[in-house]
Amino acid sequence: MFTDVDGRALADFPRPSVAVDTALMTVIPATHDTLARLGVLLVRRPPQSVGAAAGWALPGTFLHEGETLAEAVRRSLEVKAGVTGREPQQLHVFDDPARDDRGWVLSVAHLDVLSFVDLELLRKPANSRIVALPSRLRLPYDHLAIIDLATERLRREYRAHPDPRRLLHESFTIADLRAVHEAVAGRELQKDTFRRLMIDELESLPAAAEGRRGRPAQLFGRSARHAE
Amino acid sequence: MFTDVDGRALADFPRPSVAVDTALMTVIPATHDTLARLGVLLVRRPPQSVGAAAGWALPGTFLHEGETLAEAVRRSLEVKAGVTGREPQQLHVFDDPARDDRGWVLSVAHLDVLSFVDLELLRKPANSRIVALPSRLRLPYDHLAIIDLATERLRREYRAHPDPRRLLHESFTIADLRAVHEAVAGRELQKDTFRRLMIDELESLPAAAEGRRGRPAQLFGRSARHAE
């Protein structure tokens, strides 16, 4: 076992518990009277949670030995919400030594994104819910701050590229794409400007008649040369 | 002591050691035959370091109980290099369970910035050096990746605001400012475009004759309304 200059091993020093928390973001589809908007997955806290920890929270877990932060995130999303196959991105480490009543805990906040349809297919409805943003729910710890960071990060990514986090499936129209981008941005985007910004990173697919009047909208896939 | 659903306390679970590593960046001033350029502070590894860990590295330390990551960064900069009074910013957590021979260690990479003059005044020359970037030195762990992340982050901040990390002192000319921005950007900037982008966030100060021929350059301070 390695020792430091004082002759002590790492294990001799107090160490924090390390938790991961994840803002798993999605776009809640438009209804007849609402626009599409950002949402986040929350999970139900265990029944013995008390005080501010009661109710709902972002999915999270403690880091286990031998796993990476991303592996811990995936485990927490699967166990807590039934969601698999994610690629989370780190946001920030919340490190106030007094932030958790249970002891010294660092929390590494993450962002991940999944389409609403896939999320609805995967998640366990008994233990989880999708909440539209901004939300007025009270959440424990730094979870509101995590959601804000995640929103900012996602908005920045979507400013630069067409649907970088694959909220849309394999083929979509420019109107579909713009609706998703408007949901992420939280504001309306000008259709011509939007089209010009995105078109170079899109690949035209054969248009398909939609079974309704009017010229069928061009279908697009992502350009292979701009794979994330 | 709090327990989880399995009845065990946090202390019952293996926990990682958490380290902090910092890219303390500066701008190395121009000489008669070089342009100003980015540099980073390295510290000498302890003599018993072997293999890849020998030689030079970014300053770092293990997180002690009861301190925040920023406090640990400050402690490491002071102890290792004699540098005080910093406000580090988190970059990324390096979490490969096998990344350190000594055991399970997470490293939280940070960025901080200090003017060359102040850094030269503070640092211990015996234990530290400032290395121009890009550097061809071999560094241990993820230190090259940390420097790359720090460089990107700094470039992004400098794109948007005049000298956000206060590399310049209280008053400066537009030429001084542009030289610093060019050092950070790693490329030449067009003087009129640069001036137009920055001028609104600058506050004119009375010009002072410079003791050399020609119209004295306008002096600026940072506009109070755009305080970081």
Add this chain to the structure above:
DNA sequence: ATCAATTAGATCAAAATTGCGCTAATAAGG
């Protein structure tokens, strides 16, 4: 075949941005 509905995207004017040449202002040197 004609009409209505819907989309694609060209065209255009306006606005914004860029970079260069140049002059006025202001200093020190002679």
Add this chain to the structure above:
DNA sequence: CCTTATTAGCGCAATTTTGATCTAATTGAT
């Protein structure tokens, strides 16, 4: 006082970007 050196920043043309209007293309309904 004149000359040289240096900076500030204006004026301008070129380029880029934006957003609106409008027409052509293409569908389903009649």
